[in-house]
Amino acid sequence: MTRRTLLIGAGAGVLGVILSSCTPEPAPTPTPSRTPTPKPTAGAITPAAFVRSAWTSDPFSRGAASYTPVGTQQSAREALAAPVDDRLFFAGEATDTEAPGTVDAALRSGDRAADDVQRVAGDGERIAVIGAGLAGAAAVSRLVAAGHEVTVFEARDRVGGRVQSVVDEEQWPVPAQLGGWLFASADSEMAAQLTRLDIRSTTLGTPLWRSAEGDVEPVSTEPVQAAITAGQQQPTDVALADALSESGVDLEDPGIVALLAAVAASSGSDADEASTWFPPALPPTELIAPLGDLGAIVDDLLEGAKVSLASPVSRVAYDDAGLSLRIATGESLSFDRVVITVPLGVLQGKGLEFAPALPFAQRGAIAELGMGRIETVWMRFDESPFAATAPEEPAATAPEELDAAVPTVWHVVGGDALIRTWFDLSAETGESVVVGIVGGDAAGEFAELDDQKALEAAIASLAPFLATP
Ligand SMILES: Cc1cc2nc3c(=O)[nH]c(=O)nc-3n(C[C@H](O)[C@H](O)[C@H](O)COP(=O)(O)OP(=O)(O)OC[C@H]3O[C@@H](n4cnc5c(N)ncnc54)[C@H](O)[C@@H]3O)c2cc1C
Known part of the structure; x- marks a missing residue:
């Protein structure tokens, strides 16, 4: 049961059907990109479970994560966040x-947006939130706590928006x-949410860099950091790729290609698009990976609001x-x-019309900022097809040190792998589960493949890690 009032949108009349505050949670929606039966096969290696994302073509995200393109100031984000006439408040x-x-x-x-609203909102005002992702849910939580009546479309x-946990115990051990799920610091907002709801997590680290010829030296982020620092001394912003070339880094070097693929997989942008003044984050030494249903966080934050699903504004x-919101079902509602x-x-795809048009500052920011591409693929195998990655046991190593040395982040070096960054969840789940993540142009390419081709590309990418490559 939930205290949140659930309204069913499209087809039912947005405000027509109120399922009261005691409506059971809707059953988890099966992801449309789930592999249909029969499962795709990639030669001799067939996963028992396979699921992939499709954010690049999703009309309600049109990409994965914003990035700062070369030449764009971070102040564009402040311009986007500025309230319009104290009526429209942008978050996300x-x-x-x-x-x-x-x-x-x-x-x-x-x-932040909820605080901005509260500075001007009087008692009894009708407040709407468009979008029930983490940003919308966080705003709702704060507004409801302050006593406002909030309706979410x-x-x-x-x-959940760009947070989507597929909960299916028959298919996935977690x-x-x-x-989105990974984060780097135990101090983060996400960590606080996980702690609050008692959702467990694990740490991914100890990267393993491997080519068709075997393990290779870990690729240092130092030359990239040095190129960024040099780029930041320039009178104008230069693309990360140019800053790297100017610093003497060989962009064709297979190790650098793998490193930049990991950067693209977390930022969504390739090095030729990314700013050095406002650079993408470099891969941290450790990542924290939640192992539970992140939808629980969103549900919890939305408590106390009326939520209208299937209701695009x-x-x-x-x-x-x-103000008035027109819902795609045809209704208009005042707030x-x-x-x-x-x-x-x-916003860039003009999926939302504004009347009057947004001020120049907002429109400029929307046009200038970049929407990056990230896609992910999860595979579970009944029998692990992977070669051992744990280091040979040195005689004097304590068992806990050995555990810490088992690599959970795999980088594919060389060859023409489409997906070069992988996480191995087998130590944590006791099953052979790997997660591939790909960003930038490669993500766009991956998104265009059908399930069978996507699986083949995923397995082919993992060739250096397979027991029989
Ligand atoms: C594949 C992938 C991997 C990622 N990995 C990480 C990661 O490891 N770590 C990390 O920190 N971040 C990661 N991110 C980014 C992170 O997921 C996002 O930054 C975050 O979830 C965005 O939340 P949001 O609330 O701003 O937007 P969203 O979650 O997109 O919420 C916006 C909501 O608005 C809704 N909406 C859209 N149009 C309309 C409309 N017209 N009317 C009504 N509703 C509408 C959408 O359906 C959505 O629910 C990743 C993203 C992707 C796609």
Whole structure:
């Protein structure tokens, strides 16, 4: 049971059907990209479970995570976040300047927008939130706690947005995460949410860099960091790829290619698109990976609000007196203030019309910022097809040190792998589960493949790690 009021949108009349505050949670929606039966096969290696994302073509995200393209100032994000006439309040990861494109950014932006609303909202005002991702949910939580009545309009038939945990115990020993999940610091907003809801996590680290010829030296991020520092001394912003070339880094070097693939897989942007003044984050030495249903965080934050699913907002009309939202079902509803959390890709794709048009500052920011591409694939095998990755046991090594030395992050060096960054969850789950993550142009390419071709590309990418390559 949930205290959140669930409204069913499309086809039922948005405000027509109120399933009261005691409506059971809807059953988890099966992901549409789940492999149909029969499962695709990639030669002799066939996963028992396979699921992949499709954010690049998703009309309600149109990409995965915002990035700062070369030549764009981070102030574009502040411009996007500025309230319009104290009626429209923008949130979402793209409005965050600290770590845009992350789950933390989304949570923080929702809090910030809710504070902005509260500074001007009077008692009894009707407040709407567009989008039930982390940003929208965080805003709701703060507004509801302050005593406001909040209505959420979510385009999809599920909440969570770019956070999507596939909970299916028959297929996955832990929920498969198709969107954002990893973070680097135990101090983060996401860590606080996991602690609050008692969702367990694990640490991924000890990277293993492997080519068709065998293990290779770990590739240091130092030359990339040095190129970024040099780029930041330039009078104008230069693309990360140019800064690397100018610093003498060989962009064709297989190790650098693998490292930059990992950067693209977390930022969504390739080195020729990324700024050095506002650079993408380099891979941290350790990542924290939640092992539970992240939908529980969103559900919890949405408690106390009315949530209307399958209700894409197509138009926001605003003036001195208030605002009106047009829902794709045809209805128009009036509110006093609205928090808009739709992804940058939706704003760029004109998925939401504004009347009057947004001020230049916002439109400029929307046009300037970049929407990156990230896709992910999860595979579980009944029998592990992978060669051992644990180091040989030196006589004097204590068992706990040996555990820490088992690599859980795999980098594919050389060859023409489409997916070069992998996580091995076998130590944590006791089953052969690997997660591939790909960003930038390669993600766009991966997104265009059908399931069979995507599986073949995934298995082919893993060739250096297979027992029989
Ligand atoms: C594959 C992938 C991997 C990622 N990996 C990581 C990671 O490891 N770590 C990390 O920190 N971050 C990661 N991210 C980024 C992270 O997921 C996002 O930054 C974060 O979830 C964004 O939250 P948000 O609330 O800003 O936007 P969203 O979650 O996109 O929420 C916006 C909501 O608005 C809805 N919406 C869109 N249009 C309309 C409309 N017209 N009307 C009504 N509703 C609408 C959407 O359906 C959505 O629910 C990843 C993202 C992807 C896609």
